[in-house]
Amino acid sequence: MAxxxxxxxxxxxxxxxxxxxxxPGQERPTTWNAxxxxxxxxxRQIFLQPGLISQANGSAYIxxxxxxxxxxxxxxxxxxxxTYSEKGKLNIEVKFAPFSCTRRRYxxxxxxxxxxxxxxxxxxxxxxxxxxxxxxxxxxxxTIIENDxxxxxxxxxxxxxxxxLADAGIEMFGLVTSCSAAVRGDDxxxxxxxxETNTSDGVVVxxxxxxxxxxTNVWQSGRITAEVTLRCMEMCQDRCIDIHSVIAHSLSSMxxxx
Amino acid sequence: MSxxxxxxxxxxxxxxxxxxxxFLAEGxxxxxxxxxxxxxxxxxxxxxxxxxxxxxxxxxxxxxxxGVKAEIAEPELDSPDLGFIVPNIDLPAMCxxxxxxGPPSEEAQVLSxxxxxxxxxxxxxxxDTLCIASGxxxxxxxxxxxxxxYDGNAFDAALVAIMAALGNxxxxxxxxxxxxxxxxxxxxxxxxxxxxxxxxVVGLSFGCVxxxxxxxxxxxxxxxxxxxxxxxxxxxxxxxxxxxxxxxxMGENDGGQGETSASQDTGSLGECILMAKERAVVLHKxxx
Numbered sequence: 001m002a003x004x005x006x007x008x009x010x011x012x013x014x015x016x017x018x019x020x021x022x023x024p025g026q027e028r029p030t031t032w033n034a035x036x037x038x039x040x041x042x043x044r045q046i047f048l049q050p051g052l053i054s055q056a057n058g059s060a061y062i063x064x065x066x067x068x069x070x071x072x073x074x075x076x077x078x079x080x081x082x083t084y085s086e087k088g089k090l091n092i093e094v095k096f097a098p099f100s101c102t103r104r105r106y107x108x109x110x111x112x113x114x115x116x117x118x119x120x121x122x123x124x125x126x127x128x129x130x131x132x133x134x135x136x137x138x139x140x141x142x143t144i145i146e147n148d149x150x151x152x153x154x155x156x157x158x159x160x161x162x163x164x165l166a167d168a169g170i171e172m173f174g175l176v177t178s179c180s181a182a183v184r185g186d187d188x189x190x191x192x193x194x195x196e197t198n199t200s201d202g203v204v205v206x207x208x209x210x211x212x213x214x215x216t217n218v219w220q221s222g223r224i225t226a227e228v229t230l231r232c233m234e235m236c237q238d239r240c241i242d243i244h245s246v247i248a249h250s251l252s253s254m255x256x257x258x
Numbered sequence: 259m260s261x262x263x264x265x266x267x268x269x270x271x272x273x274x275x276x277x278x279x280x281f282l283a284e285g286x287x288x289x290x291x292x293x294x295x296x297x298x299x300x301x302x303x304x305x306x307x308x309x310x311x312x313x314x315x316x317x318x319x320x321x322x323x324x325g326v327k328a329e330i331a332e333p334e335l336d337s338p339d340l341g342f343i344v345p346n347i348d349l350p351a352m353c354x355x356x357x358x359x360g361p362p363s364e365e366a367q368v369l370s371x372x373x374x375x376x377x378x379x380x381x382x383x384x385x386d387t388l389c390i391a392s393g394x395x396x397x398x399x400x401x402x403x404x405x406x407x408y409d410g411n412a413f414d415a416a417l418v419a420i421m422a423a424l425g426n427x428x429x430x431x432x433x434x435x436x437x438x439x440x441x442x443x444x445x446x447x448x449x450x451x452x453x454x455x456x457x458x459v460v461g462l463s464f465g466c467v468x469x470x471x472x473x474x475x476x477x478x479x480x481x482x483x484x485x486x487x488x489x490x491x492x493x494x495x496x497x498x499x500x501x502x503x504x505x506x507x508m509g510e511n512d513g514g515q516g517e518t519s520a521s522q523d524t525g526s527l528g529e530c531i532l533m534a535k536e537r538a539v540v541l542h543k544x545x546x
Contacts, residue, residue: 009362011370013344017331017398020430020443053407054319055354055480066307070406072352093359095350098402099309099325107348108361141352141359143404145323146306 010107019103035189043179043191043239048159048250050167058168060160064191066148071160073168076136088133092121092140094157100147116154117142123158123178123207123217129171138170149194151180151203154219158207163247167254174209176216177243179236181206183224188232190239204229206236210244270481278485279469289318289479296477296537299418301544303426311427311451315419318479319409322347324401324419326427330390330441331398341388341396345377346370347403347416354408354480372504373403373416376493380459380501383424387452391434395441399427410479413491417461418541425545427451456496460541462534464490466526474526476533490530494538500531 038044044064053059056072076088094117096105120142128138140161144153155178162176182192182200189196197203202222208215215237220229270277270288281288291297297318306312309325333340349366351359362370377383388397401423403416428450430443465478465486475482478489493501505527 009367010346011344011374013342013398013400014331014334017329017342020328020330020432021440022430022443022445052321053353054409055407056352059407068306070352074351074355093351095352097323097325097348097404098346098400099306099312099327101308104327104329104400139351141350143350143352143406145404145406146308 007107040187040189041235041239043243046156046159046243046246048163048246050163050250050254056164056168058164058166058170060163060167062156062160062163064152064156066146066193067152067156068146069142069144069153069156069160071140071142071157071164073138073140073161073164073170075138075168076133076170077139079135079137084135086131086134088128088130088135089137090121090125090128090130090140091137092117092124092142092161094120094142094144096144096147100144112150116150116157119154119205119217119219120157120161122219123154124161124165124176126216127162127172127174127176127209128165129173132171138165140164147194149180149192149197151182151197151205152191152193154178154205155180155191155207158217159243159247163251166247166251174211175244175247176207176209177240177247178205178207178217179239179243180204181232181236183222183228183232186228188228188235190235204232204236206233206240208237208240210237210241274481274485275469278467278482279471282467282469282471282473287475287479288481293473294476294533296540299415299541299544301418301422303422309423310429311423311425313419313422313426315415315422317411317415317418317477319407320411320415320480321406322403322412322415322419323406324403324416324423326423327400327402328427328429329398329400330395330432333389333393333396335393337385338393339389339396340385342398343377343383343385343388343401344398345373345401345403345420347373347405347412349405349408349412353405356408356480369413369416372413372491373420376417376459376461376502377401377420380457380493380495382421382454382457382459383451384454390432390441391436394439395432395434397429397432408480410481410483411463411477414461414463414477417459417493418544421458421460422545424451424453458542458545459493459495459501460538462492462494462537462541464492464530464533466490474529476537490527492531492534494534496542498535498538500535503527503531 047063058073094113158178202224205219207217300316302314311326428448431447491504
């Protein structure tokens, strides 16, 4: 894949380089295999640590097996734009580390990080009390260190962002939690891996505030019937309640420590 | 927060020079270290499955992650047997309020260049070992480092991360087929890089502060960095050989505070090199 050869701000390699091509034959089967060690309604274990990034006002690191990302919140700080705004601005930026995907991600190569940022923004925007921060911006920066499916990144990103906002002491209506599901036929699997989403008919990502039992964002793609989608949403919501206690626990255990 | 702690914090924000000065007058630094003490370093290798080699390094509160991705490229015409290494460091807006989102900052560009220099000069990875077929195919290693939390001295941390990640990197066995002129890699056989281990290098950085008690600080933090009048960065290999020394004068250079006389300068430089060699032994042990 060609890199912009005129980017003098980085150290550039050869003009073209390609992913290694492997021998045919022993490929890993990419089918909807039975999950090993995990029920279809089980989600991957979450490791969540707030306050890892000391330079930021608030931060969180989340790891669910092969999905790893870090999130930092800066602000509320003065808005750069000169126009007066009654409400604060929530600015979310997502960045993939170049080594986070199977294929190396060239900096500024595609817009996937921006669509991810929009999805995460949707998930958490309605939970933040932006009316309390006139003329200010709250910056949420997310770096994806390892990616195991975009849906997982959106869900973990929303969880990390909400945790980091809480860690920064920014007022919210409630913590946002998020969960994804992949569907194949009648089979619904929660928190799918990249392999599972690639072989599925469709995916659903739900973000909600369990404390207020309200949904903040639903993202469905692929070919799924309405009934199955609703069932997915219910299952995701159930799991979100569990995730909510994970966040609450991680936040309170951090505050206990000196 | 108690009002005393808050007052100290405000003092630190408004008068960073005086704040640091008062600590140094007592012989300690704001984080409790002695002037020439280093922060603890933790290395964790191989945690990122999407990379061919990876390492996470924590140096005090500074956290950097390095991932190596290998791709295949055609060698340059004038050096048909050489592969490529492409080291870049990213200081994203996430890691510190100092950095803005967007293209690499000047600081990141300089840092990438210095890391590249250290890698090339040390010759830890001879480029001819990356050759698959002369003139046709060679490995290209993208060595990307991302800073997660910037608390100063990213150069030392990044160099440790790069060395650890290279040590952790394995490449699939590749064969070049002349008939189809394609390279095929084995799925099962992975070989580690043929690193020139005795040429492995670590970086050790110092900073000098002026003020009432001019002091040499090892491993400066992000609070201390902007207050430094000069910096010294030394790259040392396994046998204690000095690979490179960089000395820079920076920060506010008001009225000769930063300029030291030549004799004083060489004296402190010698001191730095001695301390660097001593510390390098500890850092090199991390890779074993």
